[in-house]
Amino acid sequence: MSPELSRRSLLLGGGALVAGATLAAAGAAAAIDQATPEPTGRRLSAAGRTQAGVARPATPQRNALHAVFAVPDTSRLQRDLAALGSAILALLDGPSQTPNPTLPDGPGDLTVHVGLGPRPLRAIDPSLPGATPMPSFARDDAIAADRRDGDLLVALASSDAGALRPALDHLLQAVPTLVPLWAEHGFRAAGEGTVARNPLGYLDGIIVPEGQDELDENVWITSGPLAGATVCVLRRLRLDRRAFTALDVPARDGVIGRHADGRPLSGGGPRTQVDLQAKTPEGEYLVPARAHARAAHPSFTGSALMLRRGYAFDRGPDPTSGVDDAGLLFVCFARDLDAFVRTQLRLDEVDDLMTYATATASGSFLVLPGFSRTRPLGSPLFT
Template identity: 30%
Template sequence: MSDAATRDDLVSLLKDWTAAAARLTQGEQIGADGAVDGPPLAPPEDTGEALGLPASGLTLTFGFGPALFETSDGTDRFGIASRRPDALQPLPRFAGDALEPAYTGGDLCVQACADDPQVAVHAIRNLSRIAFGRADLRWSQLGFGRTSSTSTSQVTARNLFGFKDGTANLKAEDASLVDEHVWVQRADGPDWLVDGSYLVARKIRMIIEVWDRQALQEQERVIGRSKGEGAPLSGGTEFTALDFTKKDANGAPLIDPRAHVRLAHPDRNHGVRLLRRGYNFVDGNDELGRLNAGLFFLSFQRSPEDFVAVQRSLASDAMAEYIKHVGSAVFAIPPGARRGSFVGAGLFA
């Protein structure tokens, strides 16, 4: 939010965003006059780059960061500090963090997902424009080719390390697991967040050039799965359960003690499961000609503590040599807006 924004500004912004989202997700333009039917001497209501494009499956998700409730110096800018979920705290510092302020934090978040990036960008651009004077765009990330499959009907996608990603992810079809691990339950509180969730975003740069020089065997050791099929190194096919006890003829574990899948596995993390829903990104290249690429890791979970547990366990991840966490944010995601209401309305009730 802008420095001078008031509680009324916040509420009016959420109402305006909800109305705009209802139109955008139907493939409609912003405002009755849209991009080209307004007065010729006024700026058009809609920016126009999605004219003629279908809704493309656009979904919009809104979230509230810890600083919306209370700034680091304890200021309650919008009179909502008492309604802050106990679990919504800034993430702790993790081993190896190289966070850049330019990709970190935020009072509000808007996630636009669509089959066509032009439609997603149009949504973000117009929602930012609607926020003018009330909120400023702090940072944004364009991603492509979702990295983690989230449904059994999808072929498992690949990340930019070339490995299948999402094999052991929570899947939409596992409704009871999704209830247990993703949606905030009444007992968790607060009331306004019930049936919502928490989003953790981590911009993870991949040191692509170093990774690409590693032997296939080393790449597979780091992940703990085969590169082609995505099968556990302990044997079987893609969806065979990982067996961490299996050893080779020399007595060495087939899945390395520091393999990513071993350290991230629920058995290692008190049964914690995350709904991973990230995207690949390439932001051009740096001055040395290295691709500025990686994984825009996004996970939804019932509490940010679940992410913290897994990320702490990954402190000794063999993958750490090939990645760098450069951005980070956490948000409470209110449940979807009811007809006639607006997103996050319960927070102000």
């Protein structure tokens, strides 16, 4: 059995945490994809087989800005996407010697990726991946109508937080008819790869698809005109951190299923798979029945692994309610929406962590295949 198959078998049968709270010429561009590691902080090409900012760079940038828009006129969508893609390439892949008033210090490791929501996808072809909206989940009552779904996602990430808003404002000049719905500026703790500490103080992103084979199996659409696309789920989760941290440490660990340093309650090191069958001498499960690590396990959900790239946010106390408007901007990528839906439905039923999370915005988007100067952004949808 190959190492890849062995690891997949282990992940799907032995305790993977799958959800948290992850070149101008087309030929040259195709070689710049998620299999190519880029050092943190280094300039990344916007062109490629897949869009940057999903699995490139391997360690997510520390800051991100996710902006969701309505598209008033879908009849001009092809032109708008092409214009937006050209603006992205000009901003990020232009000559480094040319001064850029938008980013006077250069783009650095700034990445931008673009996705379409269910409504415009249905207008193109109802059978497209992502054309079906997400269902409502438990504790979704706080989501306002203009913060559910959305037509277009523009996601920017950078080590330089100050580059995000100027870059977004510049790109929007190419598509002035877009109507802003909501946006969130998030930040990540220091980490390596996808692993970083979440707002509750626990390591997240420990088990995700790794390497080209696992990414192709779980994240990327690999064939047909949409090869290089993926489905992104975006969930803004307000977390009741005060209530969670009021628990004693063993109770917190029991809610998560791991210690704060990442070690599973079933034993082992920070990257050890959770053993859901491990028991105490008295016959009790070491990982509690309603722990997040157990509830999210794919052996129960029947779902694939998801690539997670979550960001914390903190807007301070809500002026009306006084409740802290802070938490996690959960971002994940998978080949289809079902991977997330199956997992979330189970979390709503048997995950004690959901007691501390309230969704305040939610949407799913088909992150379009990679593009270049000879292959406009979104062009596979219209051929």
